[in-house]
Amino acid sequence: MKPTLILSLAGALLFSMPSHAQLKTLNQQQIFRGQPSLTRPISMIAGWSDDNHYIEMDSKDRKMYAVDIKSGAKTAYTPPPQSNVNVFTEGNDIYIRYGKDEPKRLTNNKDEEKNPTLSPDGKYVAFTRNNDLFAVDTESGKEIRYTNDATDVIYNGWSSWVYYEEILGRSTNYRAFWWAPDSKHLAFMRFDDTKVPMFPINGSTGQHGYVEKTRYPKAGDANPEVKVGFVKTSGGPVVWADFNEKDDQYFGTPYWSYDGSNLMVQWMNRGQDNLKFYSVNPNNGSKKEIYDEKQSSWVDLDYDGRIEYLKDKKHYILKSDKTGWAHFYLYTLEGKLINPITSGNWQVTNLMHVDEKNKTVYFMARKEASTRTDLYRVDYNGKNLKRLTFGDYTHQVQLSPNALYFITSYSNVSTPQKQTLLDRTGKIIKELGDSKSPDFNQYAFGKTEMITIPTDDGYNLPAVITYPTNFDQNKKYPVVMSIYGGPNAGNVTNTWKGVGNQWWANEGIIQISVDHRSSGQFGKAGVALMHRNLGKWEMKDYTTAARWLKAKPWVNNKKLLITGHSYGGYMTCMALTMGADDFDFGYAGAPVTSWELYDTHYTERFMDTPQENPEGYKAGSVLTYVNNYKGLLRIMHGDMDDNVHMQNTIQLVDKLQDANKHFELMIYPGGRHGWGGVKTPHDRAERFRFYYQNLLDKPAPAELL
Secondary structure, three states, X not given: OOOOOOOEOOEOOOOOOOOHHHOEEOOHHHHHOOOOOOEOOOOEEEEEEEOOEEEEEOOOXXXXXXXXXXXXXXXXXXXXXXXXXXXXXXXXXXXXXXXXXXXXXXXXXXOOEEEEEEOOOOOEEEEEEOOEEEEEXXXXXXXXXXXXXXXXXXXXXXXXXXXXXXXXXXXXXXXXXXXXXXXXXXXXXXXXXXXXXXXXXXXXXXXXXXXXXXXXXXXXXXXXXXXXXXXXXXXXXXXXXXXOOOOOXXXXXXXXXXXXXXXXXXXEEOOOOEEEEEEXXXXXXXXEEEEEEEOOOOOOOOOOOOEEEOOOOOEEEEEEOOOOOOEEEEEEOOOOEEEEOOOOOOEEEEEEEEEOOOOEEEEEEEOOOOOOOEEEEEEOOOOOOEEOOOOOOEEEEXXXXXXXXXXXXXXXXXXXXXXXXXXXXXXXXXXXXXXXXXXXXXXXXXOEEEEEEEOOOOOEEEEEEEOOOOOOOOOOEEEEEEOXXXXXXXXXXXXXXXXXXXXXXXXXXXXXXXXXXXXXXXXXXXXXXXXXXXXXXXXXXXHHHHHHHHOOOOEEEEEEEEEEEOHHHHHHHHHOOOOOOOOOEEEEEOOOOOHHHOEHHHHHHHHOOOOOOHHHHHHOXXXXXXXXXXXXXXXXXXXXXXXXXXXXXXXXXXXXXXXXXXOEEEEEOOOOOOOOHHHHHHHHHHHHHHHHHHHHOOOOOHHHO
């Protein structure tokens, strides 16, 4: 068909409308190798240098510029001096570099030094060596030793495994010490793993192999004993916070006050249904309770920021989901509630800025829809709530230092990323970038939509679905359902998905992701349904989604594959056992297969201990449903996974073999909870083979392997 020609009465306006047959299809290089396709690179907004200049990394020359918000003029951006100090390790030792100067060596020791951290005043670098805590003077190189009692099971300033993984967070790289803002003290945690059972992780390299001995507390086991200590930067005796380390308890990430006069310590009982905040004096260790929260299910011990101290030194803002939805609250430093700042059946995500002069809070929230985030402002007293972003988009926002302006990077499933500059009232100042390619409309590709799937008890489960390219409702297509499924860990968002899913769209596969009722899309009220019964509601809702799909005339009801990693691997294994009547294929990575095999803090938060909840552990175990298994399951696991031990997969394999069930297994030697590097091509090729053979009934193209 030739292009349609239209002649305008206002003149000879000629344009072409490409026919369906003329549309281009994305090729392998565009999908997998990042060659130009539906989108083009746009400059990255890296923050603000001041209220009138934002920092941009140019998409072409990859250099940093300060851009004037009014004129658009660009000048080369140089980071401020303090952020231009680089502390790093080389070999076993610590170095410091100022700007472009030659690095200065600060330590010289045969033993490895870890997590070098510069003090706020730039005069000291704290670090750990052989599980003890030290600092070094950046001018003189004089070393200060703070602790002396470390062993292979006692660590000062270095996390026990369960704290690293579940409480302080992986981003800490095991660091468990914190500089006071005035640089006069270091706070740290001391861990004693003596009573924590050792779990062996066997390495298979070499003639004899080797064993990593990890102190890993599994559900119901003894936890590490923990103390919170303070040392003066100049040295001297450790001052211990007034807690009994023999108590069965947890300590969360602490927060220094602005002036370093006290440390706010998060304390939680072993049952994780009671959270308290204590203000602790670093000079004598005395503590004062300033907050107490109890919930019937559990309280989350967040490491991403629950407290924001205000500069007035009189108040803090607290984030809590105690009402069933996450909201902000204004408290005095003594722990007296002034008032809720936000409320309602929606939830906040991040506190962005506090304008103390005008008593206004700027924050991100999932209010318009649970699958999107927007920027809002509200007064301290909870009045004058206003949405500042716009449209049916998911927004990621960067505020200028005093919140006079902000830049939003936004998209939805049908709109590639755009960037816009707005003022503090939400008025659009100018468009800054659009990643949509000029020839976007010349491509045929699989369309993505936001949908909901109804349950029989009143939930509308959010889902994002990508249809095959040139979708035909008269054909029947196989389906891939990608999930994670953990508590408060939904992965359905109304954002642009890129082109990574377009290969399978071209091959005629429907791709869908669904969030269950406890994914966080329905607040803590929904998440709390999982208390003492992991696996129950997730499988009910995923089964509902599977049946909804298979009832569609355009779905091949013999070819539904579910896939996920970690908790998603657990869900995949449950789908092929407990839910085997509704799922046909599973591709599971590093699955938990029975919850008594996972760690204390994560598992017991939701399940309590195995001794307290034996029936819940049995009902939530993949091993319980092995006799129901049918279809085909591929299990993948790294043999040195120190998070979800391969023990989980071995026990499932044992049960499947005893029941004479056919399945597939792929072990990645040396792999941890994920695997990459030289294993990546094999991992990718195996997935291609599995999908082509089982969903498309043909061999995978050689160019993909």
